[in-house]
Amino acid sequence: MxxxxxxxxxxxxxxxxxxxxxxxxxxxxxxxxxxxxxxxxxxxxxxxxxxxxxxxxxxxxRYVSDQDTDDKATTGAMExxxxxxxxxxxxxxxxxxxxxxxxxxxxxxxxxxxxxxxxxxxxxxxxxxxxxxxxxxxxxxxxxxxxxxxxxxxxxxxxxxxxxxxxxxxxxxxxxxxxxxxxxxxxxxxxxxxxxxxWAVKLAQARIALHEGTYRKYHSELKLEATADAFLQTAAKVSEEIISSGKFQLHNTGNPATDYYALFSSANLANNKEVMLVNIFDQDLKKNGGNNGNINNYEQSPSRDLVQTYLMKDGSRFTDKPGYQTMQYVQEFADRDPRLSQTFFYPGFKLAVNPPAVANPYILRLNKNFTGYHQLKGYMNSTDSKVIDGADFPVHRYAEVLLIFAEAKAELGTLTQGDLDRSITLIRQRAGMPALVMATANAAPDPLQVAKYPNVKGANTGVILEIRREKRVEFAMEGYRFDDLMRWNAGKNLEKIPEGMYFPGLGKYDLTGDGVEDIILIDKGTAIPPSGSQQTNSLGVKLVYYKAGSFGEDVTVYLRNGNAGGTIVTETRTRDFQEPKYYYRPVPFNELVLNPKLAPQLFDWK
Structure with a gap:
C-alpha cells in the first residue's frame, strides 16, 4: 500500500x-x-x-529519452x-x-x-x-x-x-x-x-490542445471524434496569439551549419529569443547538466529510419534517390538537410581532445545491438567539465509553436500557403532548406510517409505528412516522438525493430569521409591479429577491427545477411503492438484491490 x-x-x-x-x-x-x-x-x-x-x-x-520509439535502438528494458x-x-x-x-x-x-x-x-x-x-x-x-x-x-x-x-x-x-x-x-x-x-503557459495550452485534438481525431475507440475540432481550433488560436505577439523568433544568425546546434550546446539560453522556457545549468551554482556519458556510451543509438527521414538539402526526398537503401554512412550524409549533421556525428566530426591539439576525425564505434550512428544533439564537445555541465536546456522552443500552428490548421483543413510561410518555412530557412510548398506536397505525398501513417486521408494528406516529418526532424532526440506516435494512432511503427548502417559485406570501410579506410570487418571465424600485425591504411593509421556475422553469433557487428552484408541488426524479437490496447496502460492491480470502483480496466487490459 x-x-x-x-x-x-x-x-x-x-x-x-x-x-x-x-x-x-x-x-x-x-x-x-x-x-x-x-x-x-x-x-x-x-x-x-x-x-x-x-x-x-x-x-x-530528455536527450536520452524516447528510447522506446522508432528513432532509437537500446538494450534498455523500455516499457x-x-x-x-x-x-x-x-x-x-x-x-x-x-x-x-x-x-x-x-x-x-x-x-x-x-x-x-x-x-x-x-x-x-x-x-x-x-x-x-x-x-x-x-x-x-x-x-x-x-x-x-x-x-x-x-x-x-x-x-x-x-x-x-x-x-x-x-x-x-x-x-x-x-x-x-x-x-x-x-x-x-x-x-x-x-x-x-x-507565454510558456500558452505554449503548453496549445501543445495539449493539439495533442488531444489529434488524439480524438485518430482514435475512434474513444468515440470522441466529433469533439476533436474544438481542441484543434484552440491549438491554432493560441499558437497564433503567440506568433502575433512578436515576442519570439527562431535563433537565426544566418549560419545554417551551426544555428540549430547552438540551441543545444549553449551555456546561456536565458536571453535567446527562441527559448520560451529554459532550464538553467551552471556548475558554479551546483546545478550540473552534463550527460555526455549517457549520450555517447551506447545507452542508445539513433535509427537508420530516422536518418532516412531527413530530406536532401534541395528539399527533395532522400528516399527517392536510386539505391538509397544500400547507401553507406558517408554517402548518407552528403548534401542532406543541415540539421542531420547537427543531430548526428557526421563524417569528419572531430572530438575535443585534452590537451588541446589538432584532433583527428572521429571514427564511429560499432557494437552489438546498436546501430553504429552516434547522437550529437545534447552532446557537449569539450573536455572542460564546466562547459559540459553548464549547458542550458531549452524546455520550450518557439519552433514548436510554429509546428503546432501549421499542424492544427492542416488538420482542420484551413491551412494556407501563407500559414506555411510564417511557420514551417521559417524553420526550414533557419536550416538552409527551401520552403514547404503545400500544392506540391499534396500533389505527390511521400509513399513511405503514407505507409507510416495510413490513417491520414483527404486533400491535405501530403502536407500533413510533411509537417509530421518536420516535427520528427526538428525535435529529434528531444523527447517528443513517443507522444506524437501515440496521438497519431501510429503505434504500429514501433513494431519495426530499429536498424543501423549498411555494409555490403566484409572488407575495409571509410567512416570519416576522406576516402581512406578506417575500419575492417572480418569473418567471425577469423582471429583479430595482434596489434603489431594489424593492417594500416594509406595514412599509416591502424585499421579498427570488427568481427561481423549474423545476430546471436560471437561477433561484434550483427549484419542482416551475416558475412554477405546488409544493415546492422539491433535485435530480432518479434514485436506486436496491439491496438487499441497498447495506447493505454492498466490501473495497477494493487490499486484495484484498494479501490474496486476503479474497475473495469479499459481496452482489454486484465
Missing part, C-alpha cells in the same frame, strides 16, 4: 515535495508537524515559496518494448499511479486565497498551480485515459470521494483546458529566468 504525505512547510522554506504513505492518507491531511495553512499562507513570499517548490521542468535527460515482446498485465505494468504531486498542488489551491495580497498576485500564483495541475493530469490521461478528478485536497471523512470511480476522459480534459485557460490569463509575463511565465 502506498502512502502520500503533504508538502512539509517550515516558517521560511518549503521542505520537499515527496510522497510517502497510503492513497487515503495522501488525499486526506497535512502532516501534524507542518505549520497549519492558516498560519502559513499569509504573504506573497509564502505563495512564492510554495509554488517555487512545485517547479518541475524537463532537463538534459513499450517489454509489452510488445511479452505478456503484460496490470500485475506487471504497475507504474504511473502516483498522486502525491496532485495533493501538493490542490493543497495550495485550497489555501492560497488566505494571503493578504492583491487579487492579481493571488491569481498569478493560482495560475501557476493550475498550470502544474493541468500538466499533471495530462500525463495521467496519456497513460490511463480515464482517471479520478480531484479539484481539492480531500477531507478525511469523505470516503465517497476518496474511493470514487474514474472520471471520463472528456471531463478530465475539459478541466485541464479550464486550468490552462485560467493560467494563460492570470500568470504574469515577467517572471524569474528559468520559471514559467505567461
Amino acid at each position: 502506498k502512502k502520500f504525505s503533504l508538502l512539509n512547510i517550515s516558517l521560511a522554506v518549503v521542505i520537499g515535495l515527496t510522497a510517502a504513505s497510503c492513497q487515503k492518507d495522501f488525499l486526506n491531511r497535512y502532516p501534524q508537524t507542518s505549520i497549519p495553512p492558516d498560519l502559513f499562507f499569509k504573504s506573497e513570499e509564502d505563495l512564492n515559496l510554495y509554488v517555487t517548490g512545485l517547479l518541475s521542468m524537463a532537463d538534459r535527460g 513499450i518494448k517489454s509489452m510488445m515482446t511479452g505478456t503484460p498485465s496490470s500485475q506487471t505494468i504497475t507504474g504511473g499511479w502516483s498522486w502525491g504531486r496532485l495533493r501538493n498542488i490542490n493543497y495550495f489551491l485550497d489555501n492560497y486565497h488566505n494571503a493578504g495580497v492583491t487579487q492579481e498576485v493571488k491569481d498569478h500564483y493560482a495560475g501557476l498551480a493550475r498550470y502544474y495541475r493541468a500538466l499533471f493530469y495530462m500525463d495521467k490521461v496519456k497513460r490511463f485515459s480515464d482517471v479520478p478528478w480531484y479539484a481539492h485536497a480531500m477531507d478525511p471523512g469523505d470516503s465517497v470521494s476518496l474511493y470514487k470511480p474514474r472520471d471520463p476522459r472528456k471531463l478530465i480534459m475539459d478541466s485541464v483546458m479550464a486550468d490552462l485557460e485560467f493560467a494563460a490569463a492570470k500568470v504574469k509575463e515577467s517572471v524569474p529566468a528559468g520559471t514559467p511565465g505567461k
Whole structure:
C-alpha cells in the first residue's frame, strides 16, 4: 500500500515535495508537524515559496529519452518494448499511479486565497498551480485515459470521494483546458529566468490542445471524434496569439551549419529569443547538466529510419534517390538537410581532445545491438567539465509553436500557403532548406510517409505528412516522438525493430569521409591479429577491427545477411503492438484491490 504525505512547510522554506504513505492518507491531511495553512499562507513570499517548490521542468535527460520509439535502438528494458515482446498485465505494468504531486498542488489551491495580497498576485500564483495541475493530469490521461478528478485536497471523512470511480476522459480534459485557460490569463509575463511565465503557459495550452485534438481525431475507440475540432481550433488560436505577439523568433544568425546546434550546446539560453522556457545549468551554482556519458556510451543509438527521414538539402526526398537503401554512412550524409549533421556525428566530426591539439576525425564505434550512428544533439564537445555541465536546456522552443500552428490548421483543413510561410518555412530557412510548398506536397505525398501513417486521408494528406516529418526532424532526440506516435494512432511503427548502417559485406570501410579506410570487418571465424600485425591504411593509421556475422553469433557487428552484408541488426524479437490496447496502460492491480470502483480496466487490459 502506498502512502502520500503533504508538502512539509517550515516558517521560511518549503521542505520537499515527496510522497510517502497510503492513497487515503495522501488525499486526506497535512502532516501534524507542518505549520497549519492558516498560519502559513499569509504573504506573497509564502505563495512564492510554495509554488517555487512545485517547479518541475524537463532537463538534459530528455536527450536520452524516447528510447522506446522508432528513432532509437537500446538494450534498455523500455516499457513499450517489454509489452510488445511479452505478456503484460496490470500485475506487471504497475507504474504511473502516483498522486502525491496532485495533493501538493490542490493543497495550495485550497489555501492560497488566505494571503493578504492583491487579487492579481493571488491569481498569478493560482495560475501557476493550475498550470502544474493541468500538466499533471495530462500525463495521467496519456497513460490511463480515464482517471479520478480531484479539484481539492480531500477531507478525511469523505470516503465517497476518496474511493470514487474514474472520471471520463472528456471531463478530465475539459478541466485541464479550464486550468490552462485560467493560467494563460492570470500568470504574469515577467517572471524569474528559468520559471514559467505567461507565454510558456500558452505554449503548453496549445501543445495539449493539439495533442488531444489529434488524439480524438485518430482514435475512434474513444468515440470522441466529433469533439476533436474544438481542441484543434484552440491549438491554432493560441499558437497564433503567440506568433502575433512578436515576442519570439527562431535563433537565426544566418549560419545554417551551426544555428540549430547552438540551441543545444549553449551555456546561456536565458536571453535567446527562441527559448520560451529554459532550464538553467551552471556548475558554479551546483546545478550540473552534463550527460555526455549517457549520450555517447551506447545507452542508445539513433535509427537508420530516422536518418532516412531527413530530406536532401534541395528539399527533395532522400528516399527517392536510386539505391538509397544500400547507401553507406558517408554517402548518407552528403548534401542532406543541415540539421542531420547537427543531430548526428557526421563524417569528419572531430572530438575535443585534452590537451588541446589538432584532433583527428572521429571514427564511429560499432557494437552489438546498436546501430553504429552516434547522437550529437545534447552532446557537449569539450573536455572542460564546466562547459559540459553548464549547458542550458531549452524546455520550450518557439519552433514548436510554429509546428503546432501549421499542424492544427492542416488538420482542420484551413491551412494556407501563407500559414506555411510564417511557420514551417521559417524553420526550414533557419536550416538552409527551401520552403514547404503545400500544392506540391499534396500533389505527390511521400509513399513511405503514407505507409507510416495510413490513417491520414483527404486533400491535405501530403502536407500533413510533411509537417509530421518536420516535427520528427526538428525535435529529434528531444523527447517528443513517443507522444506524437501515440496521438497519431501510429503505434504500429514501433513494431519495426530499429536498424543501423549498411555494409555490403566484409572488407575495409571509410567512416570519416576522406576516402581512406578506417575500419575492417572480418569473418567471425577469423582471429583479430595482434596489434603489431594489424593492417594500416594509406595514412599509416591502424585499421579498427570488427568481427561481423549474423545476430546471436560471437561477433561484434550483427549484419542482416551475416558475412554477405546488409544493415546492422539491433535485435530480432518479434514485436506486436496491439491496438487499441497498447495506447493505454492498466490501473495497477494493487490499486484495484484498494479501490474496486476503479474497475473495469479499459481496452482489454486484465
